[in-house]
Amino acid sequence: MSRKCTECHSGEKVQGYGNRISPPIVFVGESPGENEVREGRPFSPRGKSGQLLHQIMKDLDVDIKTLYFTNVCMCPCRGAPPADKVHMCYDGLMDELEALKPKLIVPMGNVAAKAVGQYEKGISFVRGSYRKLRLGPSVTTGVLPTYHPAAILRNPDLFRDLLTDLEKAVAIGVEGRPAVIPPPYEDYEPIHTQEELEAVWPKLEEAKLIAVDLETASRYVYEDEILIIGISYAKGKCASFDWALFEPNPLTLQGKRNIKRLAKLLKTKKCIFQTAGFDIAWLWSRSVFPNLWFDTEVAHWLLDERESGHGLEPMAMRYLSAPPWKAQFRTRNGLGAYIASEEQFGAKFSAIPQDDMMMYNAADADYTRRLAMLFRKEIKKQNMERVMRLVMDATKLYTELFLEGMCIDMNNLEALETKYKKQIAEAEVILEKLAPDVNPRSPKQLSAYLYDQLGLTTFGDLPADGAEIPMDVLSKAMMDVEGEDVDADLYWKTSRPALFSGRIEKGSGLSSRSTGAFTLFWLKRQHPYPAALIQYKQAQKRLKTYCGAIHKFMWTDGRIHPDYRLVGHLHGRFRSSRPTIHNIPNETDIYNIYCAPPGMTILHADYKQADLRLIAHMSGDQELVRWLKGDPHAEVVKAIRHLNDEQLKELEKRDINEFRRSRLAAKSINFGAFYGRGAESMAPQLGLTVKEARLYLREYWKRLPVAKAWMDSRFSELLANGQEYIGPFGNKRRFPLLVSESHRWRVGTLGVNFPIMSSVNYLTTMTHIAVVKNLRAVGIQTLVYPHIHDSINVCVPEDKLQEAAQIIKDTMSQVPIDAGFDGVTWPVDVDAGTHWGSMVAVENLFESST
């Protein structure tokens, strides 16, 4: 029963292998690798991919001998088989599968998924979704695509997805469990009339836990409408209401009465949401304030801290064998399988037949409630209730920011845009004169022009052959020209020379064909083009990204409404978009685009050296605790230069520039050393040779042996703890699969990075919540302004400034102590101003009056 292949003649072929009589699962790979060819067997357990697959199946208690393994292409090819080869192999593969009559086919990787299941989208999108496949007149089977094991070895973060999919494959193929359980549409109740509302209401009032889900036409809370509200009150039960029932009606008072009842219901029940921030923004703006009890997205992200996979549909498909009901709904209503443009989507969404939308909405609410029942047990079991509560409280805080928005000073914005446009135009004159055909926004064209046409050389006069520049060459080159160019010195001392990719197999370092700013500051010594290019790029970035965002995301109220995403960050930080406010350039002009509402002042507060304090607290290093009572960066200068206090003071008097340079270097050591940064990478920023940097680091660690020991123990703690890091708030970063030495090293550094980064974030969040609460407790009107990792912002009335500043200072210093972070003190800087870029330290503000 071997597979025939007559189309191509490219050497050795590897036939399928395993149980040929109705196997419960057939695995389909791409094409045989080295080991597979040697052994004549796809997914050979002696190859790395095969080994991983066999191990997982063994762990799932599946007898390997019952399974079957094959590839799309029988002959080996480097990398993924090209389309023409797949085409040639297609008929043979289908004949093979038809003869096997498998219960389930698991295509592994993009090529196999597309060949077997005819999936249109990439593997990361379609993985884990089940389809039926007709193989012949009498043979129908199921398909469940997943990643290729080789992809997991390259990107171990995907391991959990592979495992999930294979568990599902075993459930379907081996255990015969149903692949898909449709939602109980017949039990969902569409509510159009007052009579129907009255009939169902008692059921809602009897429930303890309800899941709530809204359908709206867009994201514009103040302009658009709520279409439907679904309330699931028991497993498989949901009432889906026409929102018109809750709209105030000039003819009758019924709408007003109904929304009061709704408000009371949602306030007294424990409410469950998926992505609560969205729904409560709409409800709050209609004066409905639900008792936010559980958020399924937050819960799932805490249980799986990776970026994606927390959508309602993937979760319900995974945990409840749901069909892709959202995709089906969108397809039958002409919305496309996925959302293309939000505006288009909104318009079409409003035109959908109401009953259809109600069924869709009811399924959403029902699945949300059912997932909450599952997740809450797991959250409890994993001892994550504290961080769960905190993130949900934060949801409410940043929904306030989203609804209220931030004020924009249009005059400042316009002036700044004019300035950038002028800078761009100036630079363009030079760039076009020198190279009219080169697009300065194209790295490809730039490297061809700078290196091939002009023949410029990079750091250390190396030829631009694309090789990585060794760090000591980089450092030496920069040291040779130190002091000749102040701008370049500053840039090099404060920026990193290379981009580091998340993938572990990729190296790091600076390409000798780089066209980034770091290299341009070197090239500008050789030719006028790079200097103009630096100006062009800087102004372009600021104009397009930071000014452009304001226009792009401003609502009709003239404000911007940043959308805080509290989940999806590997280390528990928060993110914002539309626009992002976590990466605004630290420049007065740009921050001054943002201002307080009339009559109010922005108060900004941040912790001094928050991450160093966390390290000191968590490691218990008393020397670091001592440093933090004074100036930790000066302490590092003393350590690495072997100075005592007096000698340091002398240095400051004798050579202030040298003192500052040393302090800057100390700062990079303080911030880099704990995150695993090595001498090679630090040397350029320290203005040292690699050898000198190594000595500096050695002196640094000599002074902090306890902290060093803590840092070095992280990886063994991971291994001792089920391959999980647990942060002080109970949040987790999991590494279920360690694939190589370099991966283990990287994971070790993350063991330091993760608890610090997440704890700084959560401490600051607790503080933000407490500050707002304490200010309001004494009757100060308070607006929530952004949280940025280790700093918070609020707006208060101008005449309450001094009182508010004191409350903030007291609250911020105390919150970490009360939360148990009492190994160190938590000093705070507080600034105030009507514009975000022109803030003054409050001490200075009130000096004259006190």
Add this chain to the structure above:
DNA sequence: TGGCAATGCGCC
């Protein structure tokens, strides 16, 4: 034409 990965750069 739109999806996608890559390049580059802004922040803590």
Add this chain to the structure above:
DNA sequence: AAACGGCGCATAGCCA
């Protein structure tokens, strides 16, 4: 031996 973490957004260029 290697060797800095996390993110969002704009742009170009390749591919279906």
